[in-house]
Amino acid sequence: MDDKVSISINGQEIEVDRGRSILAASMQAGVKHMHLCGGRGLCSTCRVRVIEGAEQLSVMTRYEKISLRSHLSFSAEIRLACQAKVMxxxxxxxxxxxxGRLDYQGP
Ligand code: FES
Incomplete structure (x- = not known):
């Protein structure tokens, strides 16, 4: 049985093992996905907007809900990439x- 799933992150198509987090998938594919707390669900910098397939992600845990709420992310389409698992x-x-893609225009 093929236990890989395809996901798109910022338009980049990648194949990942089913059950991995979105952040782990990003790291596997070499996407420089921001994750300041190292995937512990604390910083919220790994946030993603789900464009399609929200039902294909693991159910949001209470921990993830609390973390998003504390960072004022109330939209149902926003998930923490380090907590949401790809099914x-x-x-x-x-x-x-x-x-590495910040558009800094300063001196
Ligand atoms: S990496 Fe910090 S909350 Fe996901």
Whole structure:
């Protein structure tokens, strides 16, 4: 049985093991996905907006809900990439810019 699923992160199509977190999938694919707390659900910098396939992600845990609420993310389409596990095809985009692509215009 093929236990891989395809996901799209910022338009990049990747194959990942079913049950991995979105953040782990990003790391596996080399996406420079921001994750300041190291995937512990504390910082919320890994937030993604789910474009398609929300039903293919693991159910939001109480811990994830509390973390998102504490960072003022109330939209149902926002998930923590480090907590949401991929069970089927899904399309997401990062809320924060990926690392190394910040458009800094300062001196
Ligand atoms: S990496 Fe910090 S909350 Fe996901």
């Amino acid at each position: 089927g095809p899904v399309k997401v985009e990062t809320v924060f810019p990926t690392l």
